[in-house]
Amino acid sequence: MQRSRDGPAEAPMLQLDHRLLRTLLLALAILAVCCGRAVAGSRVVVVTAERSGAHEETLVALRTALAPDVPEGDMEVLGLRELDRETLADARIVVTIGTQAAKAVGARMPAVPVLYTLIPRDAFDLIQYGPHVDRYSAIFLDQPVHRQIALLNIALPHKPNLALLASPASNDLARRLASVAREQQLPATIEKISTADEIYPALERLLAEPAVLLALPDSTLFNSYTIQNVLLTSYRHRAPLVGFSPAYVRAGALLALYSTPAQIARQAADAVRRVLAGGGLPPPQSPREFEVATNPNVARSLSIGLDSAERIAARLRQREGRPEVKP
Template sequence: MIRLRWFHIHSWLALTLLLGMAPAAGAGLDVAVVVSQRTGPHAVFAQAFSRAAASLGHRVFDAGTPADGLDDVALARADLVIASGDAALSAALRLHPRPTLAVMIGQSRFDGIRREHPSWPLSAFTLDQPAERQLRLLKAVLPEARRVGVLFGPEGADRPAFERAARVSHLELAERVVGDESELMRGLEAVLRDSDGLVALPDALLATPASVRSILLTSYRHQKPIIGFSRAYVGAGALAAIFTTPEQVAGDVIAWLRTQDGGRVALPPVRGPASFEIAVNRQVARALGMSVVADEELLRLIATGDVP
């Protein structure tokens, strides 16, 4: 498997430069960080963010985890609360109504939590890659593709974006909405029969270990490639994936934080990641009898929307 880091707008180079810059104008913010877990990607995000934010003159406080308990004082005084993961977000929203930015969370999960707190000052940097970016990766690794299969979760929130992106990419969608686990196999078989490849989405229903296993095994039986949403998905058998690392999420948040003048926080609109990486499983490509273009060319094709 070959992994490539793509520095889109806010790369590690940009983050490195930020670390060397002078503090932001005006008084720094009090930023409380709540993480879902002390280990893994949430810890990586918190460490990268805290170092960079402190270098800009902001005061960053560890506000705890759902398992260990939250620091009520830190949350009450915070100008901004950053919650890493859905467990951290749910826990933080049970306390003080401070401006809250969710990170390291999928769009569908964030939307569900936000509906429970409609009046809360709340936004997110989600992990969901733009539909057009995902379809560009599909076309880059499978230039002859004409129909792409997509399974949507019960709410199908991504459907309009994928329909627009498919038109731009001159692709037809073979799509199904999966209402619950019992409908997964029927919907999966239908889209695989009627498509050249499948784009797997990080929907809460479709991204469970059991669902991922079923998707991988069934797609391989149909000899159809999968575009996944994580490095682990590629390691498990997807042809390729496009995803954002915790460090890149921290870089995106820092870039936004530099726009704040130290006064009242103006939360950004909910947005997906600016920075991303790709991973390609060349073993899977050989097993499917596919020839995938060179790594640098893949990145160029994603950036331009050209086809090989």
């Protein structure tokens, strides 16, 4: 029987081709798995209870700040109804916006880094955590205590007393503020209440002597239902109100110290980039950047000599050795 001339040469070639193909397919499969993990692992999950106001502004500013480093498809935004443990576990980092979102995520104790934003320090202290506390951090809504007292010393150097209204949720913050104020020879008085019904009798006692009323980020005391009566009571006692948002100044407060959503978002973006680069979360921190708003009409009505918001903010930044950051 005559052998085919091509037979013996073709068989090794076919075997070689099959081995090469199998090797190539295996390499592609491994690459696909690795790339899939990398893409899944790079996801940033943002949780927010609201899609309006400061929450939405913070979300938009966070997207903008992270745009050069995080593709749009790698960031997912969830409402509270969309939360589940598996979705959070698939993220490289979870960012919450607001106290409600922080509580909802904290209750699920995800095993990934979590950064809370737009949350008061006292609310952060009450959130439930898992066994790895270092996986949780925050950028607080409230300004650092020393900055708030410095604001009063710069803007209102001749006011004799600091008045603080506190509920159980803000009692620790009120005590810290009073302690720092007294260290700087600024007398401070705290009125503690348990329910919203006690606000106005407490204010009458608190403002019986000349004072500056400092609003705390406590929704029991200072909210859309109480603010007008609080302002009227303080105005009647000729006690200027110092708020924690520009909305308070528009409503009739003398001045406010606050951080904008864009400023909070820039600070949050720095923390997110740090985690995506393989590092850990920074420790919980107060806002780095801040603004001051003033109400000259209220100042004139109360016969208070008040510098411009820009000059007060510049003096505060100078005291902290902090340059102004342009957006």
